[in-house]
Amino acid sequence: MPILLLALIDLVQSEHSLRRNYPASARFRWLFEWMRPYLRAYIVESDLDGRPFSHDERALVYARAKGDEDAHPFGTELDVYSGAYEWLAHSIAPATNVERDQRVLVGTDQCSRPYAASRLNISAMSFGSLGANAIEALNLGAKLGGFYHDTGEGGLSTYHLKHGGDIVWELGSGYFGCRDENGRFDPGKFRDQAGSEAIRMTEIKLSQGAKPGHGGLLPGAKVTAEIAKARNVPQGADCVSPPGHSAFATPIELLEFAGQMRDLSGGKPVGIKLCIGYPHEFLAIVKAMLETGILLDYIVIDGAKGGTGAAPTELSDRVGMPLREGLIIARNALVGTGLKDKVRLAASGKVASGAAIAMNAALGADWCNAARAFMFSLGCVQSMRCHTGTCPTGIATQSPARQRALVVPEKARRVARYHRATVDALHDMVVAAGLQSCGEFRPSHLRQRINVAEMRAMDEIYSFLAPGVLLSEPESTSMAAWWHQASAATFRARS
Structure with a gap:
């Protein structure tokens, strides 16, 4: 019937x-x-x-x-004969006495409180995108393992601070947690929060790999009391992240804003995160550093493969530069202007193994950030339901019933164990290559198969600039056209 x-x-x-x-x-x-x-x-x-x-x-x-x-x-x-296969060269004389827990000191001479970062850290994931238990477990895991936890642009919540793990506070265009009633940056609110001992660095998000050039909207129905408090927005009202920042409009203004953030935070390192689109825009930021003398302490390059929440399909699939090309452009810009030994460079985007960290290091990255890999360490099963609020493992949801599945102390130990084992695997790769540090990897260590009968080192495929060449002989480089398009006074291309 x-x-x-x-x-x-x-x-x-x-x-x-x-x-x-x-x-x-x-x-x-x-x-x-x-x-x-x-x-x-x-x-x-x-x-x-x-x-x-x-x-x-x-x-x-x-x-x-x-x-x-x-x-x-x-x-x-x-x-191993597929055109997609790549590998790292090893030495017949492996290194000895290589330090296991190698750190990267972040902070120029303009920074009074530098930070020693791990080679692998938790990438940006906001409270709101992830639930409270997931944020707690990640932060406690970072505390246990001695690495940092990026807040994402969704604000600094009590769950980020509860266990005392190292925090990188990320500010997006919504300035959540330090915004005035009109949604603009509030220096006083930023200073009050950035002084926390748990916050080790701050970061300006210009764009992200999942949806570069796109803002965001959290519907009012999802803006709970806790999310409203963390983001400094009204409960129950739509929470909007504009596509662009209101605190600056030019490369020079960006650097001045970064300098202001460093001062307000008490001299802590400040950096930017972006997925590269037009190369001349990144070069404009580099030119602004040269012209103003204000240096960023670090730059995180996000790849177009990144993304832990949901994004418009067209943006996720067809907008933004993949990590490898973006990382090489950033490396060349910093090396070519003599800034690479001052401004640290990090890579974020589908990093899950020691091999991935080593390969990114060969292309210029000082450290790597991972998001989805740390979600897997919490128990994520890649159900692809992050945007629905029905995550079966209780990670990407605000449902108390679903979050109950995630037991913070146990999952935190998993996070720390995954980090430790992956950094140990990186150590083994450094030893096998005959090096003393991950920072000694070079493009020549990374090999790419071209076809079944041919392979090449990365510096035979891509152009890697010599130190200072953009200042002395820009016309001789592969970046000459972009260099001339770039101006510290504007993000627009010069004709």
């Missing part, structure tokens, strides 16, 4: 043509459509399939987070 009633409803409804022609039975299509991601993940996909992270990539994080054996038996499953 219920099936007959369902068939009658389908016959007379006007919304779905399949249901009118195939009453009741057409509903199986929706059932299988709903089940499709789960069937693929657990039955259909091979170990190397799956996007954005394959089964093997996820399994490596899970094993390290749980403290299980992470070795792989019987040789690699990768096709």
Whole structure:
């Protein structure tokens, strides 16, 4: 009887043509459509399939987070003659006495409170995008493991500060947590919060890999009392992140704003994060540093593969520069102007292993930030429901019932174990390459297969500039056209 009633409803409804022609039975299509991601993940996909992270990539994080054996038996499953294969060169004379917990000192001579950063840290994930238990577990894990936790642009919540892990406070265009009633930057509110001992660095988010050049909207229905307090916005009202910043409009103004933030924070390092779009805009920032004498302490390059929440499909798939090209442009800009030994460079975007950290180091990164890998360490199963509020593992949700699944002390230990094992794996790669530090990796260490019969080192594929060449001989470089388009006075390209 219920099936007959369902068939009658389908016959007379006007919304779905399949249901009118195939009453009741057409509903199986929706059932299988709903089940499709789960069937693929657990039955259909091979170990190397799956996007954005394959089964093997996820399994490596899970094993390290749980403290299980992470070795792989019987040789690699990768096709080493595929055009997508890449590897790091090793030495027949491996290094000895290499320090395991190597740090990167962040802070120019304009910074009175430099910070020693780990080679791997937690990338930006906001409270609101992640639930309270997830934020707590990540921060406690950072405390246990001795690395930093980026707040994301969603403000500094009590959950970020509860356990005392090192914090990088990120400010986006909404200036959440330090904004006035009109949504503009409030220096007093920033100073009051940035003085916290837990906050080790501050960061200006210009763009992100998941949705570069796009703002955001958190509907009022999702703006709970806790989120409203963290973001300094009215509860129940739409929370808007504009596409661009109101505190500055030119490269010089950006540097002046960064200098102001450094002063207000008591001399702590200040940096920027961006996914590179037009290369001349990044060079304009570099020129502004040269002209004003105000230096950023660090720059984080986000790759277009990044993203832990939801983003418009077109922006996620087709806008923004992939990490490798963006990192090389940033490295060349800093090296070519003689700033690389002062301004630190970090990479963020699909980093999950010691090999990924080493490969980014070969292209100029001093350290790496990871977001999704640390979500896997919490137990994320890549269900792709981050934006729905129905995350099955209680990570990307504000539902108290779902968050109950995430037990903070246990998950924090998983976060710390994953970090420790991955940094140890990086140490092994440094030793195998015959080096004393991750910072000694160079483009020549990273090899890329071109086709089944040919491979090349990265410095044979991409152009890597010599120190100071953009100042002495810009016309001789591959960046000459972008260099001439760049101006410290504007983000617009000069003709």
